[in-house]
Amino acid sequence: MNNSYQHFILTRFNIKLWSKDKNGQSTQTEEWLKQRFDLFETYCLPSIQKQTQKNFKWIVLFDADTPAFYKEKIAKYQKECKHLEPRFVSAENGRYFVRIFKENIVQEVKEGDILITTYLDNDDALRNDYVEEIQRLAATTYNKTFIVFKYGLQYFVQLNIATRIPYRNNHFISFVEKCTSSSAIKTVVGYGSHINVGSYKGTDVLRIEDKQKPMWIEVIHDTNMDNDVKMTFDTCLITDQNMLAQEYGISVMLSKHSRRVYLTHFLVRALSEVVRHVRLRFTGRKWN
Numbered sequence: 001m002n003n004s005y006q007h008f009i010l011t012r013f014n015i016k017l018w019s020k021d022k023n024g025q026s027t028q029t030e031e032w033l034k035q036r037f038d039l040f041e042t043y044c045l046p047s048i049q050k051q052t053q054k055n056f057k058w059i060v061l062f063d064a065d066t067p068a069f070y071k072e073k074i075a076k077y078q079k080e081c082k083h084l085e086p087r088f089v090s091a092e093n094g095r096y097f098v099r100i101f102k103e104n105i106v107q108e109v110k111e112g113d114i115l116i117t118t119y120l121d122n123d124d125a126l127r128n129d130y131v132e133e134i135q136r137l138a139a140t141t142y143n144k145t146f147i148v149f150k151y152g153l154q155y156f157v158q159l160n161i162a163t164r165i166p167y168r169n170n171h172f173i174s175f176v177e178k179c180t181s182s183s184a185i186k187t188v189v190g191y192g193s194h195i196n197v198g199s200y201k202g203t204d205v206l207r208i209e210d211k212q213k214p215m216w217i218e219v220i221h222d223t224n225m226d227n228d229v230k231m232t233f234d235t236c237l238i239t240d241q242n243m244l245a246q247e248y249g250i251s252v253m254l255s256k257h258s259r260r261v262y263l264t265h266f267l268v269r270a271l272s273e274v275v276r277h278v279r280l281r282f283t284g285r286k287w288n
Contacts, residue, residue, distance in 0.1 A: 007056035007116040015094035039123040047125035050249025053132035064088040106182040117188040118174040125217040145204040149215035157221040160255040162238040172216035
């Protein structure tokens with residue numbers, strides 16, 4: 001990739017934004033923090049380490065009050081993954097993550113650079129050639145273009161199965177822009193919710209709809225902030241037990257009983273999720 005391109009993956013870890021998860025449980029406990037680090041180590045971190053294109057930087061925002069034990073883990077991650085650039089954010093500044101990401105990026109780019117920013121949740125994963133594909137596509141796009149891969153996987157930790165799903169405005173998005181000045185830089189998180197990609201004035205969207213190459217994994221577990229089963233007529237069960245290891249760098253072998261689990265426990269969970277969303281439509285979501 002040409003040196004005029006600068007690519008940053010942006011991740012929020014445990015900065016203080018939400019006090020409860022999707023089940024109403026506290027996110028400010030030792031148990032929650034331990035599980036977050038376990039998820040990060042199992043899914044997110046290895047998927048970044050296995051990227052085929054190494055020309056990028058990964059800015060991860062951590063809470064400044066993260067216990068010393070976990071700060072030692074972060075230091076270990078940084079040694080194992082040279083792309084990782086941890087930043088520690090005070091509790092009162094957590095809400096200003098958009099500005100913090102931008103301030104860090106501005107220090108490393110210059111006028112005329114093509115800036116690519118990719119958003120990634122700390123418990124999710126990218127296909128091993130995601131960065132390579134984004135950089136290839138960036139060379140074909142116009143200034144201020146979102147790149148969205150429509151197809152990805154949902155991996156269900158408790159069930160140990162995965163499904164391929166279409167998700168038109170998913171959160172595994174990238175944004176390409178030309179650096180005309182530091183103040184003009186927006187980044188992938190600078191416009192607002194991924195749900196509204198396609199409606200932001202002055203931007204374009206490049207959507208890739210390749211069913212045979214799902215480019216991301218949304219990991220579904222008990223402490224997600226809001227994510228759960230997405231069922232459409234295009235949802236497809238993954239039967240290749242080695243797919244997560246071979247294509248995402250994740251050391252997990254899918255259940256050999258995937259079909260049975262899918263037709264029983266999974267469908268029950270999908271129905272429960274429908275009921276949860278109907279309830280939330282009437283009661284509203286309480287984040288605090």
